[in-house]
């Protein structure tokens with residue numbers, strides 16, 4: 516059974532069909548990239564999957580259950596987490612407290628976090644373990660604002676993981692991250708536990724072809740093709756879409772994998 520599966524999924528904004536007839540499936544343990552030119556509808560598709568937008572057509576199943584009409588917060592409680600293109604962190608909080616807060620939120624103690632806070636050693640232990648998994652343990656007690664941007668993006672993933680998701684949707688996790696930090700960020704993503712299925716949007720084709728095990732290509736709101744990096748790298752239609760961009764070399768390179 517697929518972790519996530521859409522059938523004929525689409526959304527219109529007025530007369531504009533932003534996403535159309537999308538059949539996308541995410542296998543358990545997936546490391547799948549969603550690529551496509553600017554404006555192809557990638558973020559809109561993520562917003563449909565998480566329940567921020569209601570589809571105009573089609574359906575979404577999570578672990579076999581139809582969640583098309585399920586509100587976003589319930590999808591999150593059932594194991595669907597996402598990160599955003601832009602930074603959503605509190606700059607003056609430490610990574611440790613940020614994660615502890617996210618754990619309390621998961622436990623339904625968000626509003627009263629200050630009360631159990633001192634006694635909640637379990638939450639602190641869990642937060643330390645999560646930060647270590649994301650290679651942030653040495654930075655646990657610094658203000659977030661002092662972290663390099665790549666580390667801040669890792670912390671966003673840590674906050675999403677604090678919800679104990681089964682499915683993680685990452686919207687350009689390396690956006691704005693310097694090149695030397697983005698490979699480490701994707702190393703960490705690749706190493707996440709196998710029971711978490713990951714779908715990520717990424718524009719850097721070198722990262723996509725290095726870290727994705729499958730790639731879905733979205734063009735003008737529709738899935739053009741889907742396959743392994745080698746298959747996608749060989750596909751002339753994909754090269755055509757990226758022709759005239761710097762990405763085409765990375766795609767060419769992947770064809771020889």
Ligand SMILES: Nc1ncnc2c1ncn2[C@@H]1O[C@H](COP(=O)(O)OP(=O)(O)OP(=O)(O)O)[C@@H](O)[C@H]1O
Nearest residue numbers: 528531533534551552553554555556557558559560
């Ligand atoms: N709420 C909305 N109302 C109207 N149009 C929208 C809305 N959200 C997205 N769109 C349009 O849908 C199209 C797809 O946008 P989207 O942000 O999903 O593309 P994208 O593939 O994520 O692009 P990028 O790679 O540049 O982030 C764009 O033309 C955008 O203007």
